[in-house]
Amino acid sequence: MTDQREPWAERTVEMPPEDNNPFRRGRAQVGPGPGPTGQPHIPTGTGWPGDHTGAIPRPVFREELRLFRRGAGLSLIGALFAFVCWGLWAISDGGNLGTPVALFVLTGLVALGLYALxxxxxxxxxxxxxxxxxxxxxxxxxxxAVFLAGVGFAYLRSIDWVVDAWSWVTGLF
Known part of the structure; x- marks a missing residue:
């Protein structure tokens, strides 16, 4: 090897003539090289080299929100059904709406707790x-959604005219 203190022009290598040139134009073929430890990387499927714990990587927050939204229509339909049934029950009961509103809020909190569980x-x-x-x-x-639908049916069973109408319809058959 030449001395590093020599000027650049003196360290260059003369190229052989074109017909004997071992170098060709094109792309270099690059294979997998050794990892930082000097050993080749063995894929584990977890995404990080050398991670052999088998742990599943957690998605980022934006991805978590997108996953939470998948299936939210089911909860929305159940909540809407429970709300309509609650509204019918609260109107047919008459009187003060304080207790029915508190009961519906408590039902919503229980539904959220069930979702989290x-x-x-x-x-x-x-x-x-x-x-x-x-x-x-x-x-x-x-x-x-199934829980909220069950709550909606429980509200409907508390309304006298709905129970009478159901009894009349089932009596026809």
């Missing part, structure tokens, strides 16, 4: 135990 159970079972990635929140939204 379902998401937590899904995280523990699906992600931690089974090692799967959840792609949506449809299951939790479905559980919450």
């Amino acid at each position: 379902t998401r937590m159970v899904g995280r523990v079972i699906l992600e931690k135990q089974l090692g799967r990635v959840r792609r949506s929140a449809r299951g939790a939204h479905l559980v919450m």
Whole structure:
């Protein structure tokens, strides 16, 4: 090797004639090189070199919000059904609306708690135990919608004229 203190022009190598030139124009072929430890990278499927824990990487916050929205229509339909049934019950009961409003707010809080519990159970079972990635929140939204539909039917069973109409319809058959 030449001395590093020599001028650049004196360190260059003469190129052989074109017919004996070992260099060609084109793209270099690059293969996988060794990792930072000197050993080749072995893909583990977790996204980080050397991470052999098998942990599933958590999505970023924006992605989490997008996952929460998948299936939200189910919860919205259940909440709308419960609200309409509650409204019919509150109107038919007459009197002060303070207690029915407080009862509906409490029902909504219980539904949100059920949603959070379902998401937590899904995280523990699906992600931690089974090692799967959840792609949506449809299951939790479905559980919450079924709960709210049940609450709506409970409100309807408390209205006398709805029970009488149901008895009349079932009596026809």
